Amino acid sequence: MRARDRERVLSELTSRVVEETAKAGRVEEALADAVYHEQRRLKEDRSKTRDEELGFWRDVRDEMRRASERALLDQLKRVVARYGNEICGQFDERVYNSVTRAGEPMLGLLLNAVSPKRIMSELFDERHLPRFDDSVVLQGEIPLLHKLRERGTLILVPTHVSNLDSIAVGYALWKLGLPPFLYGAGLNLFSNQMLGFFMRNLGAYTVDRRKQDPLYKRVLKEYCTLTLENGYDNIFFPGGTRSRAGAVEKKLKLGLLGCGLPAYTHNLQAGKRDKERFYIIPATLSFQLVLEAETLIDDFLKEQGKARYIITDDEFSRPKRVFDFLTQLLSLDSKIFFTIGRPIDPCGNAVDDEGESLDPCGRRIDATRELWVDGKPAVDEQRDAELTREVGERLTEAYARDTVIQCTHLTAHATLNLLRKANAGVDFVRLLRGGGRADDVPLRELHAEVRRLLDELRGLNKRDGVRLGPIALDRDAEDVVADGLRHFSIYHAQPAVQRKGDRVSSGDRSLLFYYSNRLEGYRLERGSGLRSPLTPDHRALAKGA
Amino acid sequence: MTTTTPPRVAVLGAGKLGGAVTALLARAGARVSLWARRPEAAKQVAKEAGKGVEVAASVADACRGARLLCFAVPVEGLREVARAAGEVTTGDQIALHACRGVETGFVLPSEIIRSETCLKKLGALGGPLYLDDAAHGRPLVAAVGARFDDVFRAVRVLTANTRVRAHPTHDLIGVELCGAISNVAQIAAGLAEGVGLGETDQGTLLVRGLAEAAQLGAARGAEAATFLGIAGVGDLIPRQVTSTRRNRHLGREIGQGMAAAHAMAAHAALEGPVTAREARTLGDRMGLKLPLIQAVDDVLWRGAAPAEALERVLTLDLSLSF
Known part of the structure; x- marks a missing residue:
């Protein structure tokens, strides 16, 4: 997110979440939940920030004991702002510009950024860097993607099989001449300082899947909603996590995808006319081989089916493995297909080449009326969840079709x-x-x-x-x-x-x-x-x- | 004092259901635009219902600007009517239907409406929906299956001044399947009656029908509880065993010796026979065991003798699972 928007968005984020929690009469409960979940998580945590974090939550807990209603609200603001800052991260346009200007070699470098030592050895010998130009095939609705970007905000929703996906998607967007999209990357991808630096500056924000606190999830969702309202194109991986069994995704996690409808409704309510529309763009990534295939299927078949949601010790964390995988794969003239699917609107309707919503018979419709309550646009959680479920169905169809x-x-x-x-x-x-x-x-x-x-x-x-x-x-x-x-x-x-x-x-x-x-x-x-x-x-x- | 304009409802079809719904809504103060394939039928219903009912010249005229659309046509005519409605419908409109059948390919009524219009806020009326109750001023009990709460809200508003008791459930498919398969079970019970089997066997077949509806429901994503609720058991208990409905009558005639093809030709608009055939095809494709549906399909469409077909069902292990 650009620096000029950052403070405004974070401030709006804090006031929305706090206001909503207060309105529901859940301030104390939300704080107690947050303290409980975070302290519990930190018991197992071995990171450098553990002591500082524990100190923060002890402080919140102590303040809660003696706090008035007003002070409780202040504590909630503090917690929400902390979560917001952590998620939002920093984006430096100068770094982005320099990375993308350099083009393919720098993106190759990015792939190797998992190992600073390797960077030093590869930096001066471009021949060793994986070359994507001939290997990544961009296909599908590319002209329409460009056209719709002029008319609205894009939500790109790719399939997810490998940690290399986010880098491949970043490469594809750069190759298509598109500016960076925001996307939520697991905290594990930021654990390497060098890779984290690049990812943050290519549009990534942090998603800490270890955090079970409902307030954190609420903040994350509101952050996504606000970025969309502010016209930032986003990438969501609706599979939630990499496909463990290797199959094309059929069951999607619709949480973040569900941000599209409230964001759209807020824009309609505000009478926004500039790029107020949202377009959901399915995209599929298809590899001949998958870097982490062994770990993923092993996880899928683990006893009692308790697949791990977060894998931090797979092939992606071994730089040599990543490098060997890419160089070997590309040496076979193997193709990585990045297919842009047919866009849909946030209510799940198909859109035509002008970006207008269509009914199942191909007639143009005013999709905003699906968001009406008593004659005007309004947020309705149950309705939005149901419409998002329909979006999910359209996406799984698109994934099967475009794989x-x-x-x-x-x-x-x-x-x-x-x-x-x-x-x-x-x-x-x-x-x-x-x-x-x-x-x-x-x-x-x-x-x-x-x-x-x-x-x-x-x-x-x-x-x-x-x-x-x-x-x-x-x-x-x-x-x-x-x-x-x-x-x-x-x-x-x-x-x-x-x-x-x-x-x-x-x-x-x-x-x-x-x-x-x-x-x-x-x-x-x-x-x-x-x-x-x-x-x-x-x-x-x-x-x- | 302010007065609010009552919502306008489009009722599409002026048969028994369309007529009853029109009368009920008119009594409740709604403005009704009634369309029927035969204008004289619509005029007659409008005349009987009285104030607040106007006859629309076309489906589009009836639907344009209506808050709620009520599809009161048999499933075989639903697609054509929905397609005409789709020319003017908008995403904020609510649609209800009371079809108890499926289209070839086991396409459910809500799927037909969905594929021909931009309407998503769809509801299915199911359960007893005993129109005689409404005619006699008794409470009219129905299940309303819909995925969107907007549908329940609209039904609540429209029926606020009536004796309609609408039981909401988010299981739209479950309500539709209960209705569709109950017609097949009715045919089976009619066959049993026709060949001289007693009420116990007829009751067994009806319950078996419900269990098979639940199996189909599980395969299509419905909830088992729906089949045990007002849309399933709630429909079965009040009237099915002693029903005189037309699907039952069809079964009875065939059970008594009339050729199936001849009997079905005489009851061409009935939804049960097509539902039996399509449910069997779907069940075969999905590897489901549906002996009752299979028996009815065998009798209606494949020339099987009713007594033998039913005997096979009744002597199977009929352990039921919902």
């Missing part, structure tokens, strides 16, 4: 299907753990299964139901499998699929499952007798049921 299926996904899905058939009757979890009669399947059968999948997917592609990578789009099954095997062989310790003579097997069936899941939800197994292991409730699988 680019690549050779690794096809090769893994076909191999897993064949292994399941060859081990009919074997419990799926046992199969994933290496059990079952058959360890490998004939390459010839793999080609046939990939051919079947390609037929289905190409049909779906013609009906705009999915996108396919270049090889999957028009090459034969043999080429698809060869490319899939080539990718699997370069990065993971144990390849998801590997060839031995005229047979193929899996070196890591969990990983095989992970990449296979990208094809879940397209109903490719109709009539095969295989039921999706991810439905109806994948938790059953995670529990080992």
